[in-house]
Amino acid sequence: MRTPIIAGNWKMNKTVPETIELVRGLRGALLGISGVEVVLCPPFVSLWVAKNALGQSGFGLGAQNMHWEDKGAFTGEISPMMIKEICQYVILGHSERRQYFGETDESVNRKAKAALTHGLKPIVCVGESLAQYEAGQTDYVVSTQVRGGLAGLTAEQMANVAIAYEPIWAIGTGRAATAEGANAVVARSIRGPLTELFGEVVAHATRVQYGGSVTPANIIEFMSQPDLDGGLVGGASLKTTDFAEIVKLTAQAKG
Numbered sequence: 001m002r003t004p005i006i007a008g009n010w011k012m013n014k015t016v017p018e019t020i021e022l023v024r025g026l027r028g029a030l031l032g033i034s035g036v037e038v039v040l041c042p043p044f045v046s047l048w049v050a051k052n053a054l055g056q057s058g059f060g061l062g063a064q065n066m067h068w069e070d071k072g073a074f075t076g077e078i079s080p081m082m083i084k085e086i087c088q089y090v091i092l093g094h095s096e097r098r099q100y101f102g103e104t105d106e107s108v109n110r111k112a113k114a115a116l117t118h119g120l121k122p123i124v125c126v127g128e129s130l131a132q133y134e135a136g137q138t139d140y141v142v143s144t145q146v147r148g149g150l151a152g153l154t155a156e157q158m159a160n161v162a163i164a165y166e167p168i169w170a171i172g173t174g175r176a177a178t179a180e181g182a183n184a185v186v187a188r189s190i191r192g193p194l195t196e197l198f199g200e201v202v203a204h205a206t207r208v209q210y211g212g213s214v215t216p217a218n219i220i221e222f223m224s225q226p227d228l229d230g231g232l233v234g235g236a237s238l239k240t241t242d243f244a245e246i247v248k249l250t251a252q253a254k255g
């Protein structure tokens with residue numbers, strides 16, 4: 001059994017005081033929830049206060065990106081050494097990083113290796129653009145990203161890797177993928193390559209999240225699919241009630 005994981009990707013949202021408020025709100029709203037791993041990913045500058053505000057809630061904390069080097073002359077970057085003090089997780093290769101900041105499968109791969117070396121659990125994001133989707137290239141794009149991003153990892157390391165399938169055309173658009181469609185892509189283009197790379201046991205054990213306009217209204221549908229093990233939630237993770245509802249409905253659907 002794969003424990004479902006719901007991660008909130010706050011992106012470039014929430015100040016430090018707003019972070020404390022949202023974390024406290026979520027703690028209250030999700031008191032006693034079980035069966036779902038909850039991970040919050042605020043901006044770097046709020047990670048420390050978020051950690052303190054999380055206290056004994058049991059929620060995980062993740063960064064939204066990191067550099068692969070331990071330290072050095074990389075102005076504006078954050079290293080795994082810094083993140084591992086505070087977080088358990090790190091989102092890598094989000095489509096916004098690929099699109100606006102030149103992230104490639106190669107850099108994602110370097111970062112994934114660095115994260116695992118330092119005991120951080122990467123959430124590796126993959127997903128096709130609208131043009132690629134319409135051109136029927138989804139399987140090729142997604143499986144290439146999986147192979148590239150995870151190249152050279154060991155089967156043991158894969159126990160600490162989650163993958164988020166996020167069709168770019170579904171991110172922030174209110175136009176989510178269909179649950180069946182997303183499940184098919186995950187089964188074919190993510191678990192398929194995972195089987196080739198690491199064997200069936202790993203392919204079956206790896207958690208794959210869906211991301212792209214996840215809301216309380218559609219989460220049950222996604223979580224009713226056999227190959228989807230949670231969500232990577234953007235917009236709806238910024239609202240206490242919406243995010244709490246998504247977690248609760250996931251617990252219900254997977255319970």
Ligand code: PGA
Nearest residue numbers: 171172212213233234235
């Ligand atoms: P969204 O973002 O839920 O706002 O579509 C998801 C993501 O980019 O991780």
